[in-house]
Amino acid sequence: MNTKLVNFSLIKYELRNISGNIFTIIFGVFFPILMSSLLSPVFIKDVPEEYKSIALTSCFISFSCIIPLATVFIGYSAVFSQELQNNIPIRIKLFGYTEKTFLFSKISANLIFVTISFFIYSIVNYFVLDIKTPTLFSGSILIISLYILTIILFILAHGIAIILKKFAPTYAITMVLYFAIMILSGMFGVTPDSFPKVLQSIAYTFPTTYICNDFIDFWNGSSYNFAPFIQSTLFFLSVSLLVLFYGVYKNRRSKQ
Amino acid sequence: MITINNLKVKYGDEVALNIKEPLTIEKGERIGIIGSNGAGKSTLVKAILGIINYDGVINSDIKPEEMSVHLQENNYVDTMKIKYVIEGILNTKISKNKRLLELINFFDFNDCLNKKYPGLSGGQKQRLTIILVLMQDSPLVFFDEVTSGLDFETRQQLMLKINQWYKNKNTTILIVSHYYEELEQIAKKILILDKGNIVDFGYKEELFKKYCGESVIVVDNTEKNKEITERFNKLIAPKHLIALSCKDSEEQLLITKVLIENNINFKRSNNDIEIMSINAKASFRLRNGEENKDEYKAC
Numbered sequence: 001m002n003t004k005l006v007n008f009s010l011i012k013y014e015l016r017n018i019s020g021n022i023f024t025i026i027f028g029v030f031f032p033i034l035m036s037s038l039l040s041p042v043f044i045k046d047v048p049e050e051y052k053s054i055a056l057t058s059c060f061i062s063f064s065c066i067i068p069l070a071t072v073f074i075g076y077s078a079v080f081s082q083e084l085q086n087n088i089p090i091r092i093k094l095f096g097y098t099e100k101t102f103l104f105s106k107i108s109a110n111l112i113f114v115t116i117s118f119f120i121y122s123i124v125n126y127f128v129l130d131i132k133t134p135t136l137f138s139g140s141i142l143i144i145s146l147y148i149l150t151i152i153l154f155i156l157a158h159g160i161a162i163i164l165k166k167f168a169p170t171y172a173i174t175m176v177l178y179f180a181i182m183i184l185s186g187m188f189g190v191t192p193d194s195f196p197k198v199l200q201s202i203a204y205t206f207p208t209t210y211i212c213n214d215f216i217d218f219w220n221g222s223s224y225n226f227a228p229f230i231q232s233t234l235f236f237l238s239v240s241l242l243v244l245f246y247g248v249y250k251n252r253r254s255k256q
Numbered sequence: 257m258i259t260i261n262n263l264k265v266k267y268g269d270e271v272a273l274n275i276k277e278p279l280t281i282e283k284g285e286r287i288g289i290i291g292s293n294g295a296g297k298s299t300l301v302k303a304i305l306g307i308i309n310y311d312g313v314i315n316s317d318i319k320p321e322e323m324s325v326h327l328q329e330n331n332y333v334d335t336m337k338i339k340y341v342i343e344g345i346l347n348t349k350i351s352k353n354k355r356l357l358e359l360i361n362f363f364d365f366n367d368c369l370n371k372k373y374p375g376l377s378g379g380q381k382q383r384l385t386i387i388l389v390l391m392q393d394s395p396l397v398f399f400d401e402v403t404s405g406l407d408f409e410t411r412q413q414l415m416l417k418i419n420q421w422y423k424n425k426n427t428t429i430l431i432v433s434h435y436y437e438e439l440e441q442i443a444k445k446i447l448i449l450d451k452g453n454i455v456d457f458g459y460k461e462e463l464f465k466k467y468c469g470e471s472v473i474v475v476d477n478t479e480k481n482k483e484i485t486e487r488f489n490k491l492i493a494p495k496h497l498i499a500l501s502c503k504d505s506e507e508q509l510l511i512t513k514v515l516i517e518n519n520i521n522f523k524r525s526n527n528d529i530e531i532m533s534i535n536a537k538a539s540f541r542l543r544n545g546e547e548n549k550d551e552y553k554a555c
Binding site for chain 2: 007009010012013014016017019020021079083086087088090091092094095096097098
């Protein structure tokens with residue numbers, strides 16, 4: 001029986017599972033780099049010269065959100081829904097793994113993958129873009145935020161997958177949400193303030209909107225009110241947990 | 257080890273399993289579960305494992321996580337080589353695990369380690385799950401149609417190896433199979449299911465005596481053989497065969513003498529699970545007042 005919460009072999013297995021999916025590699029590693037290094041200069045072409053470095057840094061921060069979004073929300077939901085369709089999770093659990101160990105391994109592997117991807121993203125952008133060096137505090141806040149975002153997106157993706165149990169509808173829903181989050185958060189160049197009131201309200205329920213638009217404000221050490229960001233994070237977490245709990249309820253096992 | 261009572265499993269409106277009387281599985285028992293398609297064999301396994309919803313009681317000394325199972329359908333990820341799947345699931349390194357290496361050699365699985373799951377043949381896929389299941393060393397193991405879809409030779413090899421592996425162990429084994437010769441090799445007890453109900457459960461020899469007598473003599477179902485065997489007690493048998501029941505050795509000698517005199521080939525058995533289960537099911541259906549088909553008249 002494999003009841004230990006931390007199982008390094010299973011984490012390694014899950015990490016291989018994530019990196020063995022070509023779509024996760026393309027969208028979780030190359031796509032954010034492509035967006036930041038190729039599209040950022042296009043986005044900032046009308047920005048005055050003295051603000052260009054700030055604008056590029058803002059692009060760097062914004063596009064870093066694509067890493068958890070693509071890796072976990074698109075990649076994980078696609079891989080896991082395919083596994084569910086083929087009854088692989090139940091097969092693995094029947095080798096004596098508890099749900100906790102199983103989920104811990106999956107989430108740990110995703111966090112490790114996001115860390116590696118963010119590291120590559122930062123190194124490439126450091127050399128390609130003229131990015132302002134963050135303070136220890138602001139850099140740490142971005143990294144912690146990306147980890148929290150990874151965990152929340154994992155919860156939501158897992159919940160959607162266990163409710164729908166099939167690859168096609170899971171992929172369709174996560175893809176729609178993925179683009180909705182990216183557009184509403186301002187990653188495609190349109191700031192949320194330009195949206196109609198209703199869309200603005202929706203946009204500010206996503207923590208990504210604050211990361212993309214506000215994190216540049218305290219990048220060099222200025223003060224920032226984190227309350228709205230924390231509120232949106234808690235709200236997004238609550239919605240994700242509700243989806244997950246519904247999925248768990250729908251798939252509940254009988255008592256022995 | 258496991259006690260089942262009033263177990264009912266439904267798929268929609270259809271009752272897939274309905275076990276009314278208590279069923280007890282003791283530690284170390286080797287039980288063969290037989291029945292036609294839809295008899296409830298796999299459903300029973302899944303209920304014991306707790307992976308389907310059911311009404312009733314299943315009391316077990318061990319948790320579902322401690323049980324191991326070879327399901328009818330076993331799939332694995334195709335994103336990595338098989339060796340990494342094995343190492344991940346078993347929480348070990350193949351090169352450092354003597355027992356695992358031994359098992360991989362035992363099942364001639366070395367050449368498959370660098371392949372991905374879709375690249376394995378049917379027999380190799382079955383062997384992968386068997387290796388993983390055997391490595392778990394659980395006190396209770398289920399084999400659900402472990403050899404289905406495999407050719408005769410591969411089936412024989414697999415069963416022989418599973419048999420050898422568990423030879424001197426006290427593992428409780430429940431094996432579901434359509435192949436009676438496999439059950440004859442492993443099972444000491446037989447659980448016969450029919451349309452979700454228990455037809456009978458007991459030691460192979462006892463059930464054989466109950467439904468077939470001391471022994472069974474089987475000949476081909478030809479006009480000539482029908483005529484020659486007319487005066488002997490017949491059992492229900494597959495259409496191409498005639499099965500004669502021998503209540504004692506005297507009757508057995510008499511039948512064999514007649515068959516030899518008439519130069520008829522025959523097969524004598526005192527453990528033919530197929531004939532036994534066919535007759536047990538027919539008897540059960542008759543007791544339950546089901547349609548009195550011709551085949552039941554022999555009971």
